[in-house]
Amino acid sequence: MTGAQIIFIVVALYTLGSALMVVTTRNLIHAALWLVSTLFGVAVTYALMNANFIAVVQVVVYIGAIAILFIFAVMLTRKDMRDSGPQMNKNWWLGALVAVLVFAGLAFMLSGWSGFSKVAADLPSGFDSVSLLGEALVSPQAYVLPFEVASVLLLAALVGAVYVAFNRK
């Protein structure tokens, strides 16, 4: 086993453990903090895959904005931080079964892929993923349309959120 593999296994276990804590802890603020820790673990996984840009964006958007939104929502609405209801409903075994099946299906499909058992090759020196991404975002041959559509999507999200908030007042 190489050093990178050991680091990956540790990070993956940490991420999974945090994710488990998110759904099992009874305290809402603790759940939100464990969610932050899970998202951080995912960011580290991206960094392990040499995807620096995605790793940092994961932190900026998910930890810096979305999780903050969750924490605000919990703090501003709940008086009691402790959830008194039962943690699971009676269909828990169905959920667990679906999760296991999805995992098995994905693992089965990926095992047929040639890159499944290979160690990731080092990036060629001078390879700058960020500037390639920047080029792809505005190049008419690549993703310029999704780039502009993303803006429209964000606009729709903003208008929708403001509209809902405004009407309730």
Place this chain on the structure above:
Amino acid sequence: MDWTMWVEWIVKGFVLCLILLTGFAYLTWYERRALARIQVRVGPNRAGYQGLLQPIADAVKLIFKEELTPGHVYKVVFILAPVLTVVPSLVLAAVVPLGTSFNLFGREITLYVADVNVGILYLTSIASIAVYGIVLAGWSSNNKYAMLGGIRSSAQMISYELTLGLSFVTAIILGNSMNMIDIVNEQRGLWFVVIQPVGALIFWIATLAEVNRAPFDMPEAEQELTAGYHAEYSGMKFALFFMAEYQKMIVISMILATLFFGGYLGPFVDQVPLLGPVYLFAKVIILLFGMIWVRATWPRIRYDRLMSFGWKILLPLSLAIAFITATGILLADVLNNQLFFWSIPVVSIIALLVAVAFIYRDLRRKSHGRI
């Protein structure tokens, strides 16, 4: 990677932490002395020559002080919050280059901790993590003042983070890279502050809000919130919040110096690489004096005006600045005309004046209106 590499990086990390710690200690002294001078006082001058031992005396006092943990707080988060505030303030410094590199016993030692190719975005991400320490401190204290201070402060920080991010975009457009070292090297001919003075100013204002310094120190507004999010903290835990604020001041001045004021560049820096940190240090001292000066002269901004300023003035202005810079550079490049390049600062200053006129009009209307 052999073991000497590990030792080298760990030593480097320790040295950088020590620099920031000492910097924090002496920044408090510097601020108190400078504020005292501005207010025609003397300031701390008893402990040691010119009061230079004052920070050490303060540290000893804080260590031996009784540390209260009020009975009603949420213990785990209460202790976690100061740690979560201090660590980002240190970690921010990892990508800031202090200089190029020098030879020590035949080893090439680089004067930065990490050379990440997404350096600037890394800074944004750490800045967004810093919100957690404050919001959790306010929440876990179970004190109304602390809660209000914490939540106010986090809303303020996220609002000004946008402006901060867009000022970073301006610096990236000028430097053609997200790597801090590349950006410094791009400034060999001309500091970016000459091309984009308004961008540097906006960045500086946004960082003042980001580190909760006057005139944006709403979370600590004594008159209304006693001490804000750290009202229930005492002893060493309080010192950690204090430490985070001052370390952030230092690191953010370092970043501002790196992005707009040429970083470690200066005369003869290529021949004597060890001059790099000295130049950076001098620039940081000057920028820090600016922050202290603002604190001594400006009253605190009211919270509603602070939010309006961030969202209605700074955000559109920083967007405009980014696009003025982009258009100017590309027009100069495509039409091969330097006139367009030099129109960037002119048009930016016009945009700034328009924004100031807006603020002026709004304030006049408000003062004659209902308030």
Place this chain on the structure above:
Amino acid sequence: MSEWIYVALFIAVGLIIPIGAIAAGFILGPKKPNPIKEATYECGVEPVGEAWIQFKPQYYIFALVFLVFDVEAVFLFPWAVKLGQLGLYAVVEGIIFVSILIIGLVYTWRKGMLEWL
């Protein structure tokens, strides 16, 4: 990836400082608690109720708008890196991208969501 190892090491070193400081204060400081000292600090007045109450939803609105513009800024970063080598059309595309979002900002502004009441 190796650069991230240095960042991770630096985070580990950085963690020593706050943990050491809290430990030093815990070991060296005196501990004489009493109920009055442990009470909530409210400038000498007896506190009424807890602090964990519902707050204004306005904070949440700001966080929502922030989220949208944060994603926008993230899109602009790679665009800005490559801008020097791209043509003017890239700037035009950026301007279109941002002006669509400016419509959103103006809408929010007009609806009065950016007012602090």
